[in-house]
Amino acid sequence: MSSRLKQAIALEYGIRNTPVVTAKGTGELAEKILAEAERSGVHVAQDPELAALLGQLNTDEAIPTELYTSVAVILCWVYWLKGMRPGDEKHTSPREAERDSG
Numbered sequence: 001m002s003s004r005l006k007q008a009i010a011l012e013y014g015i016r017n018t019p020v021v022t023a024k025g026t027g028e029l030a031e032k033i034l035a036e037a038e039r040s041g042v043h044v045a046q047d048p049e050l051a052a053l054l055g056q057l058n059t060d061e062a063i064p065t066e067l068y069t070s071v072a073v074i075l076c077w078v079y080w081l082k083g084m085r086p087g088d089e090k091h092t093s094p095r096e097a098e099r100d101s102g
Helices: 028-040 049-054 065-082 096-102
Strands: 007-012 018-026
Touching: 007 028, 007 049, 018 028, 049 065
Parallel strands: none
Antiparallel strands: 007 018
16 A cells, blocks of 8 residues: 555646646645545646645746656647647637546
8 A cells, every 4th residue: 555645736737838736735725626626626636746746846846847748748648638739728728728628
């Protein structure tokens, strides 16, 4: 049995030039973040190694260039799930994009 606590990291990307950590937590807080994501229809990727690296960042901190490729893979997956193309997020607000994707 793993003694590792569950970890969740929320990223925002769209109107910003670089993805930014908007929420993070472990254990019970991670469960709350994941529950809110599910309620809001936010897609969740599972990548413990990336989560550990992103977890070292502060809230409202942009991801470092070293993580661009890893985060881009997840963003591509989310775009595909939503039927979007890169750049579509620049033309709508995050709320409009979320509403339109549902």
